[in-house]
Amino acid sequence: MTQHEVGPFAELLWRFGIVGLIGLGVWLVLRCGRVMLGNAAFAAIAAASTAALIARGTPAAVAILAGIVAAAVCGAIFGFAAARTGAAAFAIASLSLWAIELSVRAPTGDALHSFGSPAVVVAAAIAAGIGAWFYARSGSGRAAAAVGQDERAAQGVGIDPIRERLIAVTLGALLAGVAGSLSALYPGFDITAYRLHGDIAGLAAVVFGGVGSAFGPLLGAVLVAIAAVAPLTKEHAAAVNAVALLAATIVLPGGVLSIFWRAARR
Amino acid sequence: MAAAAAVSWFLARDQPIWVAAVGGIAAGAIAGLIADRIVLWPARLRSGGPLGAARPSIAGLAALAAFGVLAPEPERPTHVLSAGIIRIASFGASKLTLEGTIVSILAIVAVVLIVRSTRYGLGLRALGSNTPAARAAGVGVEPMNIRTALLASACGALAAIALFSAPDYFAGRSTPFDLPLAGLAAVALGGLASIPGAIIGGFVIAIAQVFAPTADAGDAVAAALLLLAIAVVPRGILPATRLREADRA
Numbered sequence: 001m002t003q004h005e006v007g008p009f010a011e012l013l014w015r016f017g018i019v020g021l022i023g024l025g026v027w028l029v030l031r032c033g034r035v036m037l038g039n040a041a042f043a044a045i046a047a048a049s050t051a052a053l054i055a056r057g058t059p060a061a062v063a064i065l066a067g068i069v070a071a072a073v074c075g076a077i078f079g080f081a082a083a084r085t086g087a088a089a090f091a092i093a094s095l096s097l098w099a100i101e102l103s104v105r106a107p108t109g110d111a112l113h114s115f116g117s118p119a120v121v122v123a124a125a126i127a128a129g130i131g132a133w134f135y136a137r138s139g140s141g142r143a144a145a146a147v148g149q150d151e152r153a154a155q156g157v158g159i160d161p162i163r164e165r166l167i168a169v170t171l172g173a174l175l176a177g178v179a180g181s182l183s184a185l186y187p188g189f190d191i192t193a194y195r196l197h198g199d200i201a202g203l204a205a206v207v208f209g210g211v212g213s214a215f216g217p218l219l220g221a222v223l224v225a226i227a228a229v230a231p232l233t234k235e236h237a238a239a240v241n242a243v244a245l246l247a248a249t250i251v252l253p254g255g256v257l258s259i260f261w262r263a264a265r266r
Numbered sequence: 267m268a269a270a271a272a273v274s275w276f277l278a279r280d281q282p283i284w285v286a287a288v289g290g291i292a293a294g295a296i297a298g299l300i301a302d303r304i305v306l307w308p309a310r311l312r313s314g315g316p317l318g319a320a321r322p323s324i325a326g327l328a329a330l331a332a333f334g335v336l337a338p339e340p341e342r343p344t345h346v347l348s349a350g351i352i353r354i355a356s357f358g359a360s361k362l363t364l365e366g367t368i369v370s371i372l373a374i375v376a377v378v379l380i381v382r383s384t385r386y387g388l389g390l391r392a393l394g395s396n397t398p399a400a401r402a403a404g405v406g407v408e409p410m411n412i413r414t415a416l417l418a419s420a421c422g423a424l425a426a427i428a429l430f431s432a433p434d435y436f437a438g439r440s441t442p443f444d445l446p447l448a449g450l451a452a453v454a455l456g457g458l459a460s461i462p463g464a465i466i467g468g469f470v471i472a473i474a475q476v477f478a479p480t481a482d483a484g485d486a487v488a489a490a491l492l493l494l495a496i497a498v499v500p501r502g503i504l505p506a507t508r509l510r511e512a513d514r515a
Contacts, residue, residue, distance in 0.1 A: 030317075035323055081496065082497065084500075087319060093496040093497075095446075096496075097489070102482060103482040103483070103486050200327070200328065207317065211317060235336070239336050245324065246329055249325045250305075250308045
């Protein structure tokens with residue numbers, strides 16, 4: 001995504017929305033005790049589908065919906081294949097999604113951008129955050145968290161870990177699909193931006209914001225978006241994300257949100 | 267990338283190719299060790315918390331991404347690398363490519379011997395099977411990690427040098443990202459705990475990449491095989507004998 005066709009504030013909102021949605025998808029899977037290293041591939045699938053359909057004259061709403069469904073279906077297929085694997089094998093399997101990021105192509109043009117609005121993306125991200133917060137408190141959300149904390153104990157109380165992981169991966173892909181479909185309408189849309197850097201941005205949002213709450217990825221997405229609109233080249237912005245992710249992984253395991261919680265408890 | 271940069275540096279200073287190769291392997295091994303100490307070791311130390319055991323994977327991916335973005339791609343001195351074409355029937359290959367292939371085969375044999383026949387290999391396998399038990403039996407975990415980082419990085423450096431000498435391999439590729447993907451696909455396909463399996467997996471991936479019409483298609487095939495292997499044969503084509511015996515028990 002280039003930084004030249006929208007103002008910095010609109011750019012910030014676009015980035016926040018897209019990264020927040022991808023990050024929420026990663027967060028849902030992480031709650032089940034698995035690391036999704038290729039969630040941006042589902043966003044790339046949705047973006048490519050939406051862009052191709054709009055370029056062929058399909059109404060924008062239908063194209064967006066089709067993109068989201070395509071991403072969710074691909075997520076379900078991936079989940080079906082990978083949900084029964086262990087933590088290391090799941091992470092390795094999710095890397096196979098990079099091939100999609102590396103090979104997917106999408107048309108660009110003014111026809112796409114006339115539908116785009118940063119307000120819609122931000123609203124979608126906040127709605128997804130609230131939805132994820134409610135999901136985390138639902139029966140299925142609690143079951144997923146139980147699987148993430150102790151799979152054997154969860155099985156002992158009748159929870160099916162494979163089912164919970166499949167649901168989490170599909171929901172994560174669906175959220176990434178929303179991000180991807182809406183990003184196809186972004187004025188600086190460039191599908192190659194998803195090549196690994198989309199995954200790093202999503203992971204950075206989760207780890208930097210905090211894994212403990214659904215609002216952690218959204219907080220992290222704000223920080224990632226600020227880094228993205230800073231006067232840096234595309235490569236340097238990606239490197240800042242990667243280094244921030246590395247630093248947060250090692251020194252800030254609970255994310256920025258955990259600092260607020262600790263301060264509030266005192 | 268460090269190995270390729272070192273090879274390029276040595277060749278640009280008119281050093282013999284074997285000096286460049288040894289220097290490249292040493293540079294790659296040292297770079298791997300530094301990455302292990304700076305990135306993976308701190309992440310392993312803090313393996314609790316909300317990120318749990320996923321922390322080293324995430325840290326490793328972040329380091330790979332940062333390195334992939336920031337590290338400049340080294341220049342290939344093609345006049346040195348493609349010198350001395352050897353022709354067998356209608357096939358032609360550079361002398362260096364053939365030498366690289368022979369050295370790679372010897373390196374595979376050496377790794378197999380190290381892992382199977384030395385005390386280090388025994389400790390490594392014990393650590394992989396059951397870390398707390400290996401630690402209780404006196405296996406030093408961190409010295410083992412250091413030696414493994416050196417050995418694995420040296421293998422990676424050798425692979426990078428072999429690829430560096432292959433004509434047109436780097437054209438159209440995101441090298442820092444698709445090489446690890448191909449390596450993981452080979453291991454997952456062949457067997458996560460089997461050296462012969464990993465070698466067979468490597469051949470399958472190599473054949474898929476060589477016969478694919480484009481670099482992207484080859485990488486897509488490698489990724490598809492990785493996903494298929496994990497879904498259908500989670501322990502690979504050749505699971506380790508001991509794992510099979512444990513399954514029967």
